[in-house]
Amino acid sequence: MSPADPPGLDLSRLRAHLDEQAPGLVEGALTAEVVEGGRSNLTYIVGDGTSRWVVRRPPLGHVLPTAHDMSREHKVITALRPTKVPVPETITLCQDTDVIGAPFYVMEFVAGTPYRSADELAALGPERTKAIAGSLIDTLGDLHEIDPASVGLADFGHPEGFLERQLRRWKKQLDSSRSRDIEGIDGLHERLASALPASGAPAIVHGDYRLDNVLVDGEDRITAVLDWEMSTLGDPLTDLALMVAYAERGRINLDIVSNVSAAPGYPGTDEVIARYAERSGRDLSALDWYVGFAFFKLAVILEGIYYRFTHGQTVGAGFEQIGDAVGPLVALGNETLKDG
Structure with missing residues (x-):
C-alpha cells in the first residue's frame, strides 16, 4: 500500500479492479478519505478529481466473514434501487480478498x-425539522410496504x-x-420473554433506522438510506420502536447518542406513531x-461498550460516562411495559 492510502484500502488495487469491472x-x-460514523x-x-464513489469493507483485523457480510449489504441495496426507498446505485461487489485484503x-x-x-436541526427551523422527520417516518413506511419476494429478497x-x-x-x-x-x-x-407478541x-x-443513518438534501428530502449491515427479514415494528426509543432517550443525558428529537418542530412520539x-x-x-425491547437492546449495547471500556478493550470520548446511562434505559423499558 502507498503512504497515501487510508487504512484498509489499497487504491492501486482498487483502481485495477474498477478498470476491469467498470471500464x-x-x-x-x-x-480516498475515511468516513466517520x-x-x-x-x-x-x-x-478521481471528477467523480466520487463510496467503498464499504469490514473492519480492520476482521476474521469472521458472516458477521460483516458485504454481499448482504450489496444485495439489499441493489434490490431496493427500483423501489420508493432511496438508496445509492451499486457498482460492483468483490469477494476476492486478494484485492484489498477483505470483501x-x-x-x-x-x-x-x-x-x-x-x-443542526434547530438551525433549519421547526418547519423544516418537521418536514425532515415526516420524510423519515414515511420512508420507513415505504420500506415496510415492499413485498420482499417482489424485489428478490424472499430468502x-x-x-x-x-x-x-x-x-x-x-x-x-x-x-x-x-x-x-x-x-x-x-x-x-x-417481562419481555413472558409477553412475546405475535x-x-x-x-x-x-435494523438501525434513525435520522443520522439517512442523507437529506437541501429541499429536506431523503436522498439515501444508509448502513444496511443489520438488515434482514423480520418484524418491522422493531424498526419503528427503535426510532421511538431513540427519541425517548432524550430523557437521558447521553451525549454520544443522537438527540435530534429534542429539536423544535420534531414530532412527539404519539405523532410519530x-x-x-x-x-x-x-x-x-x-x-x-x-419499545420496551428497544430500550433493552440499547441498554445491552451500552453495557457492552462500558464493559469493553472498563476492561481496556476500547477507547473513545464519553465512554467513561456511558455506563451511567444503562440503568435509566432499563428503567424506561420497565416503565414502558408497566404502562402498556
Whole structure:
C-alpha cells in the first residue's frame, strides 16, 4: 500500500479492479478519505478529481466473514434501487480478498446531510425539522410496504420466530458483558420473554433506522438510506420502536447518542406513531412491547461498550460516562411495559 492510502484500502488495487469491472468509470488518480460514523463496517469516499464513489469493507483485523457480510449489504441495496426507498446505485461487489485484503463493494456517492444533533436541526427551523422527520417516518413506511419476494429478497432472512431469536440473542449479549449488578434488567428481560407478541406480516427490516443513518438534501428530502449491515427479514415494528426509543432517550443525558428529537418542530412520539400507522396500515396495539425491547437492546449495547471500556478493550470520548446511562434505559423499558 502507498503512504497515501487510508487504512484498509489499497487504491492501486482498487483502481485495477474498477478498470476491469467498470471500464471507463475512473478517469484520474484515486484519492480516498475515511468516513466517520457507522456501526462497524468501514466507509470510504473515493474520488478521481471528477467523480466520487463510496467503498464499504469490514473492519480492520476482521476474521469472521458472516458477521460483516458485504454481499448482504450489496444485495439489499441493489434490490431496493427500483423501489420508493432511496438508496445509492451499486457498482460492483468483490469477494476476492486478494484485492484489498477483505470483501468490499462500491456504490455511487449520494450528496446529502446526515443530521446527528438537535442543534443542526434547530438551525433549519421547526418547519423544516418537521418536514425532515415526516420524510423519515414515511420512508420507513415505504420500506415496510415492499413485498420482499417482489424485489428478490424472499430468502433474505427467516421471519418465523424472529422476535424470540432477537430476544435470545440480546440476552446472550448481556450475559457476555456482565461485570456488575444492573437493577431491573433481569426483570425487564423476564417481562419481555413472558409477553412475546405475535408478529404481523414480515417485511424488510433495516435494523438501525434513525435520522443520522439517512442523507437529506437541501429541499429536506431523503436522498439515501444508509448502513444496511443489520438488515434482514423480520418484524418491522422493531424498526419503528427503535426510532421511538431513540427519541425517548432524550430523557437521558447521553451525549454520544443522537438527540435530534429534542429539536423544535420534531414530532412527539404519539405523532410519530400515528403517522407511521397511517402510512403503513399496521396494527400497533402491541407497540409498547417493542419499545420496551428497544430500550433493552440499547441498554445491552451500552453495557457492552462500558464493559469493553472498563476492561481496556476500547477507547473513545464519553465512554467513561456511558455506563451511567444503562440503568435509566432499563428503567424506561420497565416503565414502558408497566404502562402498556
